[in-house]
Amino acid sequence: MIQKDPETPATERPRTVWVLTDGKAGDEAQCIGVAEALEAPFECRRVAPRAPFVWLMPWGPIDPAESEDRPESPLKPPYPDLAIASGRRAVPYLRRLKRLSGGKTFTVFLKDPLTGPGTADLIWVPEHDRLRGANVLVAVTGPHRFSAAAFAAARATVHPQIDALRSPRLAVLVGGNSRHHRFTPDDIARFAVGLERLAADGAALMITTSRRTPATLLDRLRDLARTGGHYLWTGDGDNPLVAMLAKADAVVATADSTNMIGEAAATGKPVHVFRPNGGHRKIDRFLGNLDRLGIIHPFPGPLKTTTYEPLNSTPLIAEAILSAFANARRRSG
Numbered sequence: 001m002i003q004k005d006p007e008t009p010a011t012e013r014p015r016t017v018w019v020l021t022d023g024k025a026g027d028e029a030q031c032i033g034v035a036e037a038l039e040a041p042f043e044c045r046r047v048a049p050r051a052p053f054v055w056l057m058p059w060g061p062i063d064p065a066e067s068e069d070r071p072e073s074p075l076k077p078p079y080p081d082l083a084i085a086s087g088r089r090a091v092p093y094l095r096r097l098k099r100l101s102g103g104k105t106f107t108v109f110l111k112d113p114l115t116g117p118g119t120a121d122l123i124w125v126p127e128h129d130r131l132r133g134a135n136v137l138v139a140v141t142g143p144h145r146f147s148a149a150a151f152a153a154a155r156a157t158v159h160p161q162i163d164a165l166r167s168p169r170l171a172v173l174v175g176g177n178s179r180h181h182r183f184t185p186d187d188i189a190r191f192a193v194g195l196e197r198l199a200a201d202g203a204a205l206m207i208t209t210s211r212r213t214p215a216t217l218l219d220r221l222r223d224l225a226r227t228g229g230h231y232l233w234t235g236d237g238d239n240p241l242v243a244m245l246a247k248a249d250a251v252v253a254t255a256d257s258t259n260m261i262g263e264a265a266a267t268g269k270p271v272h273v274f275r276p277n278g279g280h281r282k283i284d285r286f287l288g289n290l291d292r293l294g295i296i297h298p299f300p301g302p303l304k305t306t307t308y309e310p311l312n313s314t315p316l317i318a319e320a321i322l323s324a325f326a327n328a329r330r331r332s333g
Helices: 025-038 088-100 148-156 185-200 215-226 241-246 258-265 281-292 314-332
Strands: 017-021 042-046 082-086 106-110 122-126 136-139 169-173 204-208 231-233 250-254 271-274 296-299
Touching: 017 025, 017 088, 025 042, 025 082, 025 106, 025 258, 025 314, 082 088, 082 314, 088 106, 106 314, 122 314, 136 314, 148 241, 169 241, 169 258, 185 204, 185 215, 185 250, 185 271, 204 215, 204 241, 215 231, 241 258, 250 258, 258 271, 258 281, 281 296
Parallel strands: 017 042, 017 082, 082 106, 106 122, 122 136, 169 204, 169 250, 204 231, 250 271, 271 296
Antiparallel strands: none
């Protein structure tokens, strides 16, 4: 396993960082969360490969239209001390960046790149993935931008629509149809009825939805919010998710997004997980790990109030990166 060295001298810390993705929100947010935890300046570089090159990724080459000599290339120099990438489309670009920098850019990949541990200098994977290696860091949950400091600031910040709600307050994180899950009419009814029962018992719901949320489910949530004493956010204005999580007494989340559940686990509040139709063995392993830690509970079901030590892998991943980066600099220097 990777050895962490918290006493990394300033001379051995990255001064410039790239976040390299295709712009997918989940991938970019994870990379940014790690970059922020490194406390180093960073910039986002987005790749946009065309067909047929995109069909060959992550194994094939980059799109020649995005070569480093092109004006709009995401690989345009000068090259950074460190690059953090995620998503299969970013894999060839990260490999190319390593070569272009003469091996000087330290490369990090978040999640399994599918091309083996040699893809980057350091790779983080969630525990439910199978990839292992000397340069592979494993953690139960993924990185995100919701640090303890961010939650503390959100609790101290006035949010009139949330602060006016009664207690207990439930943050309800609603995903939607995905590659592995499908919200059937029965799922929508079961989920909505479960929320309606909590509301009838006196809970205030703070609901946030996704672009993937089915229209029929969104209609049920709107109807519920109109009964009064609840807050529904569907994409207008700034995303209040950090305030919802910080000020919640408990969380309800749908199982189609491990990112959402991982963010909720950073609160230390009980997380009630709704499983729509479908599933995947990796998601089952992820939920099984959280269940064994006493973090998640089934939904619909009784509202839990037990707390636990917040589970946040982001600072651990950042520490491992700093240690590995410093060790690489020492070896090369």
